[in-house]
Amino acid sequence: MRVLAIFGRSVAIFIPVFFVATFVTFALRALSGLSPARIQLGESATTEAIANIESQWGLDRPFLVQYWDWFTDVLHGQLGTSWVNGADISTLIGLGLGVSLSVAILALVLGTVLGFVLGTTAALRPGTLLDRAITGFVTVISVMPAFVVGIxxxxxxxxxxxxLPSGGYVPLEEGGVGLWLAHVILPALALSFDVVADVARQLRTGLVSAYRENYVVGALVRGLSPRRIFFRHVLRNGMGPALATLGIKFPSLVGAAVVTEWIFGLQGFGRFANDSAQAGDVPAVQGVLVVSVAMVVTFNLLINIVLGRVTPASQRGV
Known part of the structure; x- marks a missing residue:
């Protein structure tokens, strides 16, 4: 029931956010002043030709009517048709999103595991040489751009x-785990550095603060073992900021890896977004933004559920 209550509260927040975000996304076409007629006919197109093309695309209808038709299509998984080549945008995004999700999920797993190991190790030895060494290391890798690490x-x-191969991508169902992993491990490592740094710093801060709480002193007085104190009390109370960080990092890993995808020759989601924006393909850009918003909302919803299930403060409604 507690998890259902957390889920209900999160959905009540995220549904309006998604609705507003899609409205702003759709309004970009009107604000941009771009038209499929300009792309298909060029700058020398006549006014009559432009009006005919825009009528074919339904752009002569009232703005709110266009938005509602587009929004209902989005709810059914239909993101429209590309102005450039007439292809289905959902299909184009699906092809690139599979590549980016493979890299992003692996980067998130690597960053989370390494970040938790480093953050926990530093928190268990606060003020020591090991703690300072880990803090210095994560500070250095946090300022290293992903494209430099990739090179x-x-x-x-x-x-x-x-x-390992220097680039390219082989789907998991075609090449198996070994070949798939060989092609995604380097870009995933390049993207994971920032996750490692943020998770390690947030976790160390949270654990050190948790160790200073009175309930830890009480547990020590009652004779509980250090292992039980750490896993039962300290970790559960101190991992909240680190988990919240992951809610921000995952969508950025998927959408902000344009340069990394160029380095490793990946036709991913970020590269598709960049190409669509440069070509003035507004429906494709809108589709990218909608998928990005959906990923942010969904992943943060999952993080909220995990936080509510794991951390005692969230269970108490704090």
């Missing part, structure tokens, strides 16, 4: 050691 990884593992 270095290619030079080391693909060019120098010839252990």
């Amino acid at each position: 270095v990884l290619v030079e080391i593992f693909a060019v120098g050691l010839d252990l």
Whole structure:
């Protein structure tokens, strides 16, 4: 019942957010002044030709009517048709999103595992040389751009050691786990550095603060073992900020990896978004924004449920 209550509260917040975000997204076409006629006919198109093309696309109807038709199509998974090539946008996004999700999920897993290990280790030895070394390390990797890390990884593992391919992508169902992992591990590592740094810093801060609480002193007085104190009390109370960080990081991993995808030759979601924006393909850009909003809303909903289930403060409604 507690999880259902958290789910209900989160949905009540995220539905209006999604509705407003889609409205703003659709309004971008009117604000941009772009038209499919300009793309198909060029700048020398006549007024009559432009009006005919826009009528074919339904752009001569009232704005709210256009928005409602588009929004109902979005709810059915239909994101429209590309102005550039007439292809179905849902299909185009699906092709690139599969690549980006493979890299983003692996980057998130690597970043979370390494971040939790480093953050926990630093929190268990606060003020020591090990703590300062970990803090310095995560500070350094937090300021390293993903494209620089990607180039270095290619030079080391693909060019120098010839252990991994330098680019390309092989779907999991075609090449199996080994070949798929060989193609996504380098871009995932390049993207995971920022996740490692943020998770480690947030977790260390949360755990150190939790160790200073009175309930930890009380648990020590009652004779509980350090292991039980850590897993039963400290970790559950101190991991909230680190989990909340993941809610922000995952969507950015999917959508903000344009440069990384260029380095590794990946036709991913970010690259599709960049190409669509440069071509002036407004329906494709709108589709990208809608999918991005949906991912942000969905992943944050999952994070809220996990927080409500794991952290005691959330269970008490704090």
